[in-house]
Amino acid sequence: MASEPSKLDIQLRDEVKETDLSSRMSTTTEEAGEKQLEPPANDTSPSPEGPQEGDALSDYLTGYKLLTLLCSVGLIFFVLLLDNSIISTAVPKITSEFHSLPDVGWYAGAYQLASSVLQPLTGKLYTYFPTKWTFLCFFFVFEVGSLLCAVATSSPFFIVGRLVAGLGVSGLQNGSLTIVAGAVPLEKRAFYLGLVIGAGQLGLVIGPLIGGLFTQYVTWRWCFYINLPIGAVAGVLLALLRCPEQVVKAPFSLALVRRVIPQLDIFGFILFAPAAILLLLALQFGSGNTYAWDSSVIIGLFVGAGVSAILFLLWEWKAGDVAIIPFSMVKNRIVWASCLQYVALISSVFVGTQYLPIYFQAVKGVGPVLSGVYLLPSILSQIIFVLGSGALITKIGYYLPFAVLAGIGATIGSALISTWGPHTSTGMWIGYQVIYGIRGCGIQLAVVAIQNALPAKQSQLGVSFLVFCQTFSAAVFVVVGNTIFTQSLINGTIKQVPSISPADVLRAGGSADAIRSLVPPGSPELAALLRVFSTSFDTVCYLMIALASISVLASFGMGWVDTRKKPQEKPEAIAEA
Incomplete structure (x- = not known):
């Protein structure tokens, strides 16, 4: 009888390695469900699942090594989102040079298609293979795509470059977050993730400003050349650093590749890809006025996407924990709630980032460069709130109040911004953007919540699923925003400026000069058009x-x-309990 408790304690310590030792009995009950996801540690049979939990969970960086890693990852995250927005002010020049206005939708569409389709699979790759080298492989593909865009001699050539860049981007955002998560303990991640995400948001907002400068004073090709030197510096720094893993991983070898391939859920990916592609194509064709929304082509694409999605979900349910999107992970309340919070907040930011410059250029009459400057109150306040909330969470530990505050700030800020008109004062549009910047409190918190809720082995999958939801939903809601804006513009033009064709207004775009050229100088119709x-x-x-x-x-x-x-x-105290 005396030997039984000792044997039970040994079994518990083997099976519940990551749990709170002070609550042994409750933890054992919770782990009963989690053991479906990972085999017992005392199973001596060789596991085909690759990485297992181990000592690397607490192998963190400090000092100059951590600073260097944050700088390199932050630079890459900056370049990633800079590339996402810098093209907006370069597109008119590119279409003029290539005589390719009908292709303009594919400049963003090819990028979104490639990055969204491959996104779920990247989580599996980060789970089984070394994080740093997997990340650098994706970054190399992105740099090749940027180079192809910079040297493109035709519109199809340029679209291929955007496609290649999108393939690289698919593994960069979640890879950046995974690298930072492995380098710092959980209680400090909100602050350091805020630094990296803040750098990315800065690139997202100043992209149109830099793109306008390059397009106006140098050449649009530098909108893509700029990724090469910045990326080279960041990539070399990262290659020379040690990037701690969240779990112990087997050394890379052909045997590892053969063992991992069955775990990648390739068939699930084959079913997922057409669902994502068909949906994005329907949105792309519909928003670009290539086909009417009620045309047979658009309806067929939506139906095909729906059928493919149903088949994909059925397969994922059957695949269980080997699936690229495991249902056991998604049904976790913290996981799906965090994804919904992140998707809604970031989609709101993406829509605002696209249309705030249009307001400043079309309504206020400023150029691309100055419209980028006018966005600084929003981005600077956001960065301040990101860093401030991260520092406070490190001290008090609870992230939920800051997530709520971010949503409330974004809601109030958006409501105040919706009151802008042609004669809004400078103080008002600056002040309202500062309030809108409160959203920064919650931008990084979904990552922290998911990594805290999932076992370390599923952490990469959780972050990959989060980034996929954000990427896919942002593409959808940008199209929704475009449809709302376009229909409102058409209806308003017909009612308030009947002498101007709505088609001419749409062709004019959002630049100040093009809009003002639609009416004679000094015409009273200009005020109505601006309204x-x-x-x-x-x-x-x-x-x-x-x-x-x-x-x-x-x-x-x-x-x-x-x-x-x-x-x-x-452990001795637990054994005595």
Whole structure:
């Protein structure tokens, strides 16, 4: 009898390696479900699943090594989102040089298709293969795509470059977050992830400004050449650093590749790819006015996407924990609530980033460069709130209040911005953007919540699923915003400026000079036309308000969790209990 407790303790310590030792009995009950995801540690048979949990979970960086890693990853994250937005001001020049206005939709569409389709599979790759070298492989593909775009001699050549860049991007955002998560403990991740995400958001906002400068004063090709030197510096720094893993991984070898391939859920990916491609094609063709929304082509694409999605979901349910999107992970309340909070908040930001410059250029009459400057109150306040909330969470441990505050700030800020008109004062548009910047409190918190809720072995899959949801939803809601803006512009033009054709207004785009050239100088119709653009912008703001409100509601499901490091009892004390 005396030997039984000792044997039970040994078994518990083997099976529940990552849990709170002070609550042995409750943890054992919870782990019963988790053991479906990972085999017992005392199973001596060779496992085909590759990485296992081990000592690397607490192998963190400090000092100059951590600073260097953050700088390199932050630079790459900056380049990633810079590339996403810098093209907006270069597109008119590119289409003029290549005589390819009908292809303009594919400049962004090819990029989104490639990055969205491959996204779920990247989580599996980061789970089994070394994080740093997997990340650098994706970054190399992205750099090759940037080079192809920079040297393109035709529109098809340029589209191929965007496609290649999108393939590289598919593994960069979640890879960046995974690298930072492995380098710092959980209680400090909110702050350091905020630094990296803040750098990326800076690139997203100043992209149109830099793109305008290059296009106007140098050449549009530098919008892509700029990725090469910045990327080279960041890539070399990262290659020379040691990047701690969250789990122990087997050394890379052909035997590892053969063992991992069955775990990648290739068949699930084959089913997922057409669903994503067909849906994005339907959105691309519909928003670009290539086909009418009620045409047989668009309807057929939506139906094909729906059927493929159903087949994919059935297969994922059958595949269980080997699936690229395991249902056992997604049904976790903290996981799906965090994804919903992140998707809603970031989609609101993406929609705002696209239409705020249109307001400043079309309504206020400034150029591309100055419109980028006018966005600084929003991005600077966001960065301040990102860093401030990260520092406070490190001290108090609870992230939920900041997620709620971010959603409330974004909702109120969007509502105030929706009141802008042609005569809004400088103080108002600066002040309202500062309030809108409160959204920065919650931008990084979904990553922290998911990594805290999932076992270390599923952490990469969780982050990959989060980034996929964000990427895919942002593409969808940008199209929704474009449809709302376009329809409002057409209806407003017909009612308020009947002498101008709505088609001419749409062809003019959003630049100040093009819009003002639609009416004779000094014409009273100019004021009416500017009101139409202002009202259309306000209508898009209602979408931003709705998305931000959803993020508030989703925040309450992210869990009241203290992420601070808890003292652990010694194993001897547990054995005596």
